[in-house]
Amino acid sequence: MLTFKIAFRNIFRQKRRTFLTILTMFGGFTLAAISIGWADGTYNNIINIFTRNQLGHIQIHHKGYLDRPTLYKTITDYEALGATIENIKNVEAWTPRIFSAGLVSVGDKTAGVRIIGIDPVRENNTTLFNPKIIDGKPFSDTAAFEAILGKGLAKILKAKVGDKAVIVSQGADGSIANDRYTIVGLIDCGDEISNQTSFYLHIDDASELLVLSGRIHEMVIVVDHLDHVAEATEEIQKSIDNPELDVAPWQVVAKSFYRAMQADKKGSWISLFVIILIVAVGVLNTVLMTVLERTREYGVLRAIGTGPGQIFRLVIYEVAIMAVISVIVGTALSLLSLHLLSIYGIPFPDNGFEYGGVVFTHGYAEINLISILAPTIAVVLSAMLVSIFPAVRAARIAPARAMRMH
Amino acid sequence: MNDEVNQEVIVARGVKRTYSDNGVPVEAVRGIDLIITRGEFTAIVGPSGSGKTTFLNLISGLDPVSEGEVRLNGKKLSAMSGRELSDFRRDNIGFIFQAYNLIPVLTVEENIEYIMLLQGLSRQERHQRVEKILAEVKLEGYADRLPNKLSGGQRQRVAVARAMVSHPSIILADEPTANLDSKTGAELLDMMRNLNQTTGMTFVFSTHDEMIMERAERLIVLKDGLISSDETRQ
Numbered sequence: 001m002l003t004f005k006i007a008f009r010n011i012f013r014q015k016r017r018t019f020l021t022i023l024t025m026f027g028g029f030t031l032a033a034i035s036i037g038w039a040d041g042t043y044n045n046i047i048n049i050f051t052r053n054q055l056g057h058i059q060i061h062h063k064g065y066l067d068r069p070t071l072y073k074t075i076t077d078y079e080a081l082g083a084t085i086e087n088i089k090n091v092e093a094w095t096p097r098i099f100s101a102g103l104v105s106v107g108d109k110t111a112g113v114r115i116i117g118i119d120p121v122r123e124n125n126t127t128l129f130n131p132k133i134i135d136g137k138p139f140s141d142t143a144a145f146e147a148i149l150g151k152g153l154a155k156i157l158k159a160k161v162g163d164k165a166v167i168v169s170q171g172a173d174g175s176i177a178n179d180r181y182t183i184v185g186l187i188d189c190g191d192e193i194s195n196q197t198s199f200y201l202h203i204d205d206a207s208e209l210l211v212l213s214g215r216i217h218e219m220v221i222v223v224d225h226l227d228h229v230a231e232a233t234e235e236i237q238k239s240i241d242n243p244e245l246d247v248a249p250w251q252v253v254a255k256s257f258y259r260a261m262q263a264d265k266k267g268s269w270i271s272l273f274v275i276i277l278i279v280a281v282g283v284l285n286t287v288l289m290t291v292l293e294r295t296r297e298y299g300v301l302r303a304i305g306t307g308p309g310q311i312f313r314l315v316i317y318e319v320a321i322m323a324v325i326s327v328i329v330g331t332a333l334s335l336l337s338l339h340l341l342s343i344y345g346i347p348f349p350d351n352g353f354e355y356g357g358v359v360f361t362h363g364y365a366e367i368n369l370i371s372i373l374a375p376t377i378a379v380v381l382s383a384m385l386v387s388i389f390p391a392v393r394a395a396r397i398a399p400a401r402a403m404r405m406h
Numbered sequence: 407m408n409d410e411v412n413q414e415v416i417v418a419r420g421v422k423r424t425y426s427d428n429g430v431p432v433e434a435v436r437g438i439d440l441i442i443t444r445g446e447f448t449a450i451v452g453p454s455g456s457g458k459t460t461f462l463n464l465i466s467g468l469d470p471v472s473e474g475e476v477r478l479n480g481k482k483l484s485a486m487s488g489r490e491l492s493d494f495r496r497d498n499i500g501f502i503f504q505a506y507n508l509i510p511v512l513t514v515e516e517n518i519e520y521i522m523l524l525q526g527l528s529r530q531e532r533h534q535r536v537e538k539i540l541a542e543v544k545l546e547g548y549a550d551r552l553p554n555k556l557s558g559g560q561r562q563r564v565a566v567a568r569a570m571v572s573h574p575s576i577i578l579a580d581e582p583t584a585n586l587d588s589k590t591g592a593e594l595l596d597m598m599r600n601l602n603q604t605t606g607m608t609f610v611f612s613t614h615d616e617m618i619m620e621r622a623e624r625l626i627v628l629k630d631g632l633i634s635s636d637e638t639r640q
């Protein structure tokens with residue numbers, strides 16, 4: 001308590017130096033907090049938009065489907081599976097999908113397409129399907145021989161809403177599958193390839209066309225927050241407990257996208273390291289100067305019976321108090337800045353960029369625990385670490401010699 | 407232990423201290439034998455560089471001897487660890503320094519309390535002792551001042567109070583009056599002498615000042631690290 005009192009009052013002796021030291025720590029803290037919060041926010045935002053567009057957070061397939069998709073690697077009784085998944089913590093929505101390839105003709109135009117059978121209500125709940133429709137209307141809730149085309153495909157086929165489309169494909173039983181659908185809408189999937197190949201059907205229509213009898217190829221799941229993906233993946237795996245099924249998070253399903261995100265994220269941790277270095281050098285400089293200046297005083301304290309441990313603590317406390325002040329002020333300013341940045345964002349240079357068909361114009365910060373915690377640990381730890389050496393030196397001072405100094 | 411030994415507060419035998427000044431050995435104290443008994447009021451004098459400060463540091467354990475041995479209240483200093491030494495100093499020796507050396511961020515009262523806090527005395531006990539000693543050094547009403555708001559003489563009186571308040575058996579003062587004008591210095595010495603007589607504490611101080619020397623009961627003269635004369639006056 002006594003040591004703390006002296007340490008606290010010592011802070012006010014060299015006000016300028018104390019101010020500069022706190023400024024260094026506070027500045028480092030705030031920069032680190034904002035850069036982490038901003039990077040996390042921006043990347044999470046990109047990932048969110050990307051996963052919410054089509055990918056989902058977690059996907060379930062028949063084993064091996066992702067590596068070599070075929071019509072026959074299916075999931076049976078998806079309704080029961082969905083009912084199980086729905087009850088898992090943090091799961092927000094799920095939707096089934098059927099995929100196959102076929103030839104579509106509208107009038108005298110023909111094109112190869114990717115048939116995608118979706119459950120209109122669930123798909124919309126999971127990946128916001130309906131807002132992407134740029135012409136026409138969404139699917140009716142029940143199957144009604146309706147089709148929705150990627151806008152690029154419509155262009156190739158010179159098709160418009162209201163036209164009839166004839167599809168030829170192969171059923172799971174080996175039969176020739178063909179049928180006629182009314183084009184009810186056009187959709188902008190986000191990227192060009194999808195737009196040129198996507199041919200959406202109601203899942204029941206697709207199932208009948210391909211003779212799948214209710215089996216599906218893909219189950220897409222979204223959870224409430226990106227941070228919960230790993231945990232939810234594990235939970236799903238555990239509760240469905242089926243070796244025939246693969247449960248994979250988006251990081252596995254979209255490997256290249258994930259890698260691109262990871263590489264960029266490293267930048268913010270490098271900046272954290274640089275900041276630690278600056279803080280460490282600044283604090284070390286201050287503590288060394290202080291200890292040198294007060295050598296005589298430490299000598300007196302030692303002479304009149306203060307133990308070496310108390311001198312050590314005296315030096316450490318002084319730095320610790322400054323660090324705590326820096327962290328408190330830094331936290332306040334960082335939270336405020338991150339809050340504002342999460343609302344207004346910062347525009348990306350060159351009008352933003354496109355990834356996977358989605359255009360990103362602004363980076364938005366995110367307030368998360370790590371953006372405050374990491375700089376706190378970094379600042380406090382580096383300040384404490386660099387103080388140890390000067391503090392030991394102060395504690396070891398030989399009183400007789402120290403008191404000869406002026 | 408018989409009574410006579412018990413009365414020997416400071417015992418120095420063949421004490422030497424050699425420093426190394428850039429590799430060149432400097433013999434600051436070259437072999438001192440000395441016994442100081444309880445209640446003495448002793449001055450150590452001698453020209454600059456004669457080894458007064460060094461000797462005081464040796465007998466208080468602030469500096470280790472190169473040769474010989476020092477016993478304080480019967481305890482051999484060289485046998486103690488750093489931590490034991492600092493506890494021993496805290497409980498047995500009161501220091502007064504030339505440059506006052508008060509803790510600048512603590513008030514008069516807090517400075518005086520410091521050692522008692524280290525000793526873990528109760529708040530009530532501390533308060534009582536501070537009040538009493540402040541009266542004795544004539545600083546009533548100054549308890550809440552910071553040292554830099556005091557005159558040199560007042561500061562040195564705080565230092566005396568700090569040194570004495572924990573009831574150590576020995577008070578060591580290295581040139582306590584060197585920074586004071588001679589009148590203030592003489593007053594301080596009179597006050598110390600007074601306290602020496604009322605409390606029976608042993609005082610050892612070094613000085614350059616003739617007027618101060620006259621107030622000593624025993625006068626030890628150092629020359630080149632050796633005692634050149636040692637006389638006790640009645």
Ligand SMILES: Nc1ncnc2c1ncn2[C@@H]1O[C@H](COP(=O)(O)OP(=O)(O)OP(=O)(O)O)[C@@H](O)[C@H]1O
Pocket residue numbers: 401425426427432433434452453454455456457458459460461
């Ligand atoms: N740490 C040290 N390193 C080297 N030499 C030292 C050291 N301490 C003291 N000395 C030398 O030892 C000698 C005695 O010094 P000391 O300070 O004890 O003398 P003093 O009688 O107190 O002098 P003054 O009256 O000037 O205070 C001097 O020659 C001094 O230079």
Ligand SMILES: [Mg+2]
Pocket residue numbers: 458459460580
């Ligand atoms: Mg001296």
